[in-house]
Every structure is written in C-alpha cells, then in structure tokens.
Amino acid sequence: MKKYLITSREFYTDTPAIFRTILYEQFTKHSPDYALYRDKTNPNYNIQAAHFVEICKEFKEIKSFIHRDVKLAKETGASGVHLTSTQSDEIEYAKELGLEVIISTHTIDEVLTAEQKGADMVTYSPIFASPNKGEPKGVEELETLLDICKIKVFALGGIISHEQIELIKNTKAYGFASIRYFY
Structure with a gap:
C-alpha cells in the first residue's frame, strides 16, 4: 500500500x-511513496515549493506533488x-505538460469525473473524523467506491493510527494520505 x-x-x-530539516527527517522515518507540498498561507510559496521538490529528488523513490498550481509544478x-x-477542468492541461495528476474528491461522482477526465489518482475524504472536514465516510463507503471505479484511490482524512491504516490495507485502496500521521 502506497503512502x-x-x-x-x-x-x-x-x-x-x-x-x-523536518521534511528530511520525516521522509527518512516514514519512507513515503508520494509527497505533497501544500501551504495555503505561505507568502514565499514558490520558493518553498522549490525546496520541497529538491528534497524529494534526494529521495529518488518519492514522487513530488505541488498543490493547486499546475505551472509551478512544471517549473x-x-x-x-x-x-x-x-x-x-485543469486535468487535461496538467497532463499535456507531462505532469501526473492527483485530485481531491469527496463524492463518488467527483471520483468518476476525475477518472473520466484522465486524472491518474484521487484522494477520497474524509474516511475518518478529521477537524473541519465534515461527516466521515468510513471504510464501508470507501469499499463501495473501490468496487465502482478503476482509478487509483488514496484514502484520506483522519488517518493518525496504525489501526486505521490496517483497516485501509484490507480494502483495494491504492494507499493512504495524511498530514498528522506523518508528523
């Protein structure tokens, strides 16, 4: 299962x-397969994104993703x-630039739309209770989704324990995504 x-x-x-330093320590400790730079308030977002991609490249097995900004991801x-x-609507443009595309989804319809438009993967959330993210979908709804779609799905939302990861491992999910688990 991918992390x-x-x-x-x-x-x-x-x-x-x-x-x-923190990123390097967390990459060493957790060995994620994918990593996302996401910071909605950093005034130096572009500079920090470049640092992020640089660190990811030191860990050859980690694929680096930039949040929301297709051009910055390419640059x-x-x-x-x-x-x-x-x-x-930006999936096709990102794919034309040679970028892999992950898109956030919160409904089955959003997942199917992302799949139809050519996204490579989706995050589906929230699976478990997560601050300010609404009612959790639970593992059963995740399993229902995985029976319907063909796209790779990362379970996201409220994943903070090994027990939750084990529940996700027992599904056909491609992997899990988290902020708090990795810190």
Whole structure:
C-alpha cells in the first residue's frame, strides 16, 4: 500500500532551513511513496515549493506533488500536481505538460469525473473524523467506491493510527494520505 505524505504549515513551518530539516527527517522515518507540498498561507510559496521538490529528488523513490498550481509544478520539476475538487477542468492541461495528476474528491461522482477526465489518482475524504472536514465516510463507503471505479484511490482524512491504516490495507485502496500521521 502506497503512502502519501501531505505537508502543513502547522507541522512543517515556512522557514526554509527548518522546513528542509523536518521534511528530511520525516521522509527518512516514514519512507513515503508520494509527497505533497501544500501551504495555503505561505507568502514565499514558490520558493518553498522549490525546496520541497529538491528534497524529494534526494529521495529518488518519492514522487513530488505541488498543490493547486499546475505551472509551478512544471517549473519546479515536480512529478505532478494535486488539484482541488474544483479544478477538474485543469486535468487535461496538467497532463499535456507531462505532469501526473492527483485530485481531491469527496463524492463518488467527483471520483468518476476525475477518472473520466484522465486524472491518474484521487484522494477520497474524509474516511475518518478529521477537524473541519465534515461527516466521515468510513471504510464501508470507501469499499463501495473501490468496487465502482478503476482509478487509483488514496484514502484520506483522519488517518493518525496504525489501526486505521490496517483497516485501509484490507480494502483495494491504492494507499493512504495524511498530514498528522506523518508528523
């Protein structure tokens, strides 16, 4: 099962030297397969994104993704872009630039739309209770989705324990994504 580490300013800070150190430590400790630079408030987002991609490249097995910004993902040499659920119209453009595309989804219809438009993967959330993310879908709904779609699905939302990861491992999910688990 694949692991997808998502950064958050709350845990990873926006000071470049500290960010790089924390990221390096977490990559070494958890060995994620995918990593996303996501920071909605950093005034130096582009600079930090470049640091992020640089660190990911030191870990050759980690694919790097930039949140929301297709052009920045291409400019930094990231593996791909992670689009929000409202950006499905940008999937084709990102693919034309040679980027892998992960898109956030919260409904089965959004997953099927992302699949039809050519996204490579989706995150589906929230599976478990997560702050300010609404009612959790649960593992049963995740299993229902996985029986319907063919796209690779990362379970996301409220994943903080090994027990939750084991529940996801027992499904056909491609992997799990988390912020708090990796910090």
